[in-house]
Amino acid sequence: MSQVIVTKYKKKIHINFKKVASRFSIYLLFICITCIVFLPIMITVVASVKTAAQLGSTSPLAFPSLNEVTLENYKTIFSSGKLFTAVKNSVFLVVISVVFNAIIGSTTAYVLERFQFKLKALIYGMFLLGMLLPAYITEIARFQVMSKLKMYNTLGAPILIYIATDLMQLYIYRQFVQKIPIALDESAMIDGAGHFTIFWRIIFPNLLPATATLAIIKSVDILNDMYIPYLYMPSSELRTLTTMLMDFSSSLTGSWQMLSAAIVIVMIPTILLFIFFQRYIFAGIVAGSVKE
Amino acid sequence: MNINSRNRNVFIFLSLVVPIVLFLLFVVYPSLDLFRMSFVNWDGVSKDQKFIGLDNYKTMIFDSPDLWKSLCNTAIYFFIHLLFIPIELFVAVLLDSKIKGAKIFKSISFMPYIINGVAISYAFSYLYSPYGGALNEILESIHLEGAIQNWLSDPKVVNLSLASVSLWRYCGLHIILFLAGLQSIPEDIIEAATIDGANFMNKFRFITIPSMTLVIDFVLFANVRGAMQMFDIPFVITGGGPGYASSTFTLYSLKTAFNFNNFGMASTIGVAVFIIIIVVALIQNKIVKMARGKNA
Numbered sequence: 001m002s003q004v005i006v007t008k009y010k011k012k013i014h015i016n017f018k019k020v021a022s023r024f025s026i027y028l029l030f031i032c033i034t035c036i037v038f039l040p041i042m043i044t045v046v047a048s049v050k051t052a053a054q055l056g057s058t059s060p061l062a063f064p065s066l067n068e069v070t071l072e073n074y075k076t077i078f079s080s081g082k083l084f085t086a087v088k089n090s091v092f093l094v095v096i097s098v099v100f101n102a103i104i105g106s107t108t109a110y111v112l113e114r115f116q117f118k119l120k121a122l123i124y125g126m127f128l129l130g131m132l133l134p135a136y137i138t139e140i141a142r143f144q145v146m147s148k149l150k151m152y153n154t155l156g157a158p159i160l161i162y163i164a165t166d167l168m169q170l171y172i173y174r175q176f177v178q179k180i181p182i183a184l185d186e187s188a189m190i191d192g193a194g195h196f197t198i199f200w201r202i203i204f205p206n207l208l209p210a211t212a213t214l215a216i217i218k219s220v221d222i223l224n225d226m227y228i229p230y231l232y233m234p235s236s237e238l239r240t241l242t243t244m245l246m247d248f249s250s251s252l253t254g255s256w257q258m259l260s261a262a263i264v265i266v267m268i269p270t271i272l273l274f275i276f277f278q279r280y281i282f283a284g285i286v287a288g289s290v291k292e
Numbered sequence: 293m294n295i296n297s298r299n300r301n302v303f304i305f306l307s308l309v310v311p312i313v314l315f316l317l318f319v320v321y322p323s324l325d326l327f328r329m330s331f332v333n334w335d336g337v338s339k340d341q342k343f344i345g346l347d348n349y350k351t352m353i354f355d356s357p358d359l360w361k362s363l364c365n366t367a368i369y370f371f372i373h374l375l376f377i378p379i380e381l382f383v384a385v386l387l388d389s390k391i392k393g394a395k396i397f398k399s400i401s402f403m404p405y406i407i408n409g410v411a412i413s414y415a416f417s418y419l420y421s422p423y424g425g426a427l428n429e430i431l432e433s434i435h436l437e438g439a440i441q442n443w444l445s446d447p448k449v450v451n452l453s454l455a456s457v458s459l460w461r462y463c464g465l466h467i468i469l470f471l472a473g474l475q476s477i478p479e480d481i482i483e484a485a486t487i488d489g490a491n492f493m494n495k496f497r498f499i500t501i502p503s504m505t506l507v508i509d510f511v512l513f514a515n516v517r518g519a520m521q522m523f524d525i526p527f528v529i530t531g532g533g534p535g536y537a538s539s540t541f542t543l544y545s546l547k548t549a550f551n552f553n554n555f556g557m558a559s560t561i562g563v564a565v566f567i568i569i570i571v572v573a574l575i576q577n578k579i580v581k582m583a584r585g586k587n588a
Contacts, residue, residue, distance in 0.1 A: 026389075030386075030397045033397065037401070037404055037464075038400075040419055041412075043415070043418070055424065059433050061430065104310055107307040107308075111307045117304060123312065126320070127315065130315060134542070134562070134566060136521055137562035140546070140558050141323070141326040142318060143549075145322055161318060164311075164318035165315075194299050195299055195300055199303075223408065224407075226410045227523065245414065249528075256424070259418070260415075263415055267408050270408055271407065274399075274402075274406045278399060281402075285465070286469065289510055
């Protein structure tokens with residue numbers, strides 16, 4: 001159904017109502033999705049800048065005016081001293097895990113992709129099957145291994161788990177290695193380079209996008225991880241951002257405004273990573289999930 | 293063996309030895325051990341583990357009402373997510389169009405997935421709280437007091453409350469995966485179909501859906517696996533309570549191991565998780581194959 005409108009300049013403009021209506025409803029849907037996504041976040045942010053009295057008397061969606069906004073809740077969280085420990089531990093876990101994952105993942109993918117040898121299919125199949133295993137449940141048995149290795153209550157336990165499991169990076173690296181022409185390897189070999197040199201000087205630098213993707217995805221996963229730090233690092237010196245938040249929850253029961261401040265602080269790192277590195281996160285999720 | 297060959301083998305060995313050893317030690321061995329432990333009775337501390345054969349399995353199937361309740365609760369997550377998969381596909385189709393701003397909404401849809409799970413669970417705790425909770429306050433302010441519930445303490449409602457949190461977190465992931473699948477369909481095929489006179493529904497049924505088999509299969513599998521492993525949300529918000537009203541299968545298993553010190557039974561439940569995932573995934577596969585057979 002379209003209507004013809006004659007303008008001042010005698011031009012005829014066709015308005016296709018069906019198209020306008022469908023555009024409108026699509027935007028309406030998008031706005032609904034945005035509201036649903038932001039509702040719990042906004043409520044938390046709003047609560048984090050209110051005092052207990054304001055919390056009780058005003059609507060949860062009402063942002064207090066500029067002179068009523070209070071940063072007391074944030075000050076309390078920052079001065080508790082727990083935040084520094086948590087950030088330190090979380091960053092340490094992320095950096096060490098990413099470095100090892102990058103080295104191990106890239107070399108493993110390169111070897112599995114470029115070389116033929118006995119047991120190759122077996123090894124590859126083994127890694128594949130490993131990805132099927134339920135994550136939390138295996139902790140029941142993995143816990144014993146960690147205890148026997150005397151790694152319980154150390155930073156080593158989560159690091160070992162983050163490196164040994166979750167081999168999604170194998171797929172990401174494998175796809176990138178496939179894109180590097182074999183001619184590159186061969187010409188380097190003709191020039192007399194050994195395999196180690198070929199890998200470090202030629203292959204790895206070409207895998208930088210994959211490494212970046214891996215770094216971002218792993219960072220998000222580790223920063224958001226709860227159960228592994230919760231199970232393996234009960235010591236208060238070894239709290240991560242997530243387990244620190246759990247501590248706050250039990251000690252701040254009823255004080256929603258302070259807990260909200262802690263929630264916002266813990267949410268910020270991965271949100272920032274997402275805002276700045278969206279491209280890598282999307283690439284990694286898709287590559288790691290839909291295996292060829 | 294010449295030097296090159298030696299060099300090559302050394303390189304292969306050194307590159308693979310670390311990941312393989314780590315994998316064997318922390319993935320393969322615990323999995324096999326889990327299976328073994330399902331046949332013993334062990335409290336996690338004492339030296340011996342008594343072999344009791346299929347006793348754990350018998351107890352699990354015939355004498356664990358709380359476990360079966362947990363399984364029912366887990367099924368709620370599974371079916372609710374399943375219901376939303378077509379909706380997610382629909383949103384992905386909308387996001388795939390050349391509408392202005394689609395990119396921003398794509399980011400917004402995905403954001404819940406990368407937000408810290410524990411943080412957002414506490415945020416929802418505040419939302420659902422009976423004492424000055426945000427949701428009840430909002431309902432009051434728009435005069436919908438009748439809709440006020442005990443979101444987290446009413447056994448009839450608590451699973452739906454928690455499943456909503458799960459929907460909030462994971463719908464975005466499915467939407468993005470579907471979107472990736474949609475964007476991998478070559479333009480020329482769609483154009484050719486349009487030229488041949490196909491309308492939207494035809495193109496959707498005969499080009500879009502068949503091209504997305506890989507993604508759809510993956511999302512369906514991820515749904516089973518995710519539902520069976522649902523742990524964070526109920527653990528943080530209600531701890532499985534009240535009683536076991538919101539307990540999930542994995543939560544019950546981990547509780548059995550680390551709270552009740554019954555590693556044997558917990559392992560048995562773990563084996564059950566694995567089996568259920570595989571069985572449901574195979575059934576889903578069969579159903580999808582039959583549906584595809586009808587279309588082709």
